[in-house]
Amino acid sequence: MDVLQRIEKIIEPTLNALGYDLVYVSLGGGGNRQTLLVMIENQDQTMVSIDDCVRASRELSVLLDIEDPISTPYNLEVSSPGFDRPLVKIQDFIRFQGNEIKLQTHNPVENRKRFKGILVKALEDHIILEVEGQTYEIPYQEIRMARLVPKFQELEVKPPVKKR
The missing domain is CATH 2.30.30.100 (SH3 type barrels.)
Structure with missing residues (x-):
């Protein structure tokens, strides 16, 4: 299992419990610090607000600190999929x-x-x-x-x- 699959396995149950579905996860960026991007959507398919992203970010930040799936420094970014939503699954x-x-x-x-x-x-x-x-x-x-x-x-x- 690669790091992204491990991250998905760690965060998806928490997101689901909060009322969100996981759309996409990526880890990238250059320099000394990577960015972990987590795209979420509401389970009822309504628009994701900034408050939704903040709420999910707080919960995931604590969870990822405990599980520690990424060995290098990173920034967590939680966002909506946007108008040009990726199709993944x-x-x-x-x-x-x-x-x-x-x-x-x-x-x-x-x-x-x-x-x-x-x-x-x-x-x-x-x-x-x-x-x-x-x-x-x-x-x-x-x-x-x-x-x-x-x-x-x-x-x-x-x-x-x-x-x-």
Whole structure:
């Protein structure tokens, strides 16, 4: 079990007890101090607030100090997944079927490694992605990184009102 898997195993029960689901964990950064990034979401799928992040951070900080899974100095950062939420688990792909995503693969799939299209279907061992009318079957083990493409509603711009 690598360090990230160990961290997930340590923190996930506490996050669940607090009403959060674990989205993603990463450990990186340069210099003398790494950053442990923990992305959370509310179990009821409502928006994560700053207060949620502070609450989770306090609990996880104590827990990680006790368990001590990282041997070097690090900073803990707890955040929401944001509008361009990463898709990590199979359940993420199932949940966001029908949405536009972008992804990169480890190896070329039909001569390409970067895709942006509609997540048509999430199956047991692969996803079906439609890109500009063409369908691709991409195995989960080939997905290096996948994220939602944020949806922003276009605002109607009205001309300024002239004062008399």
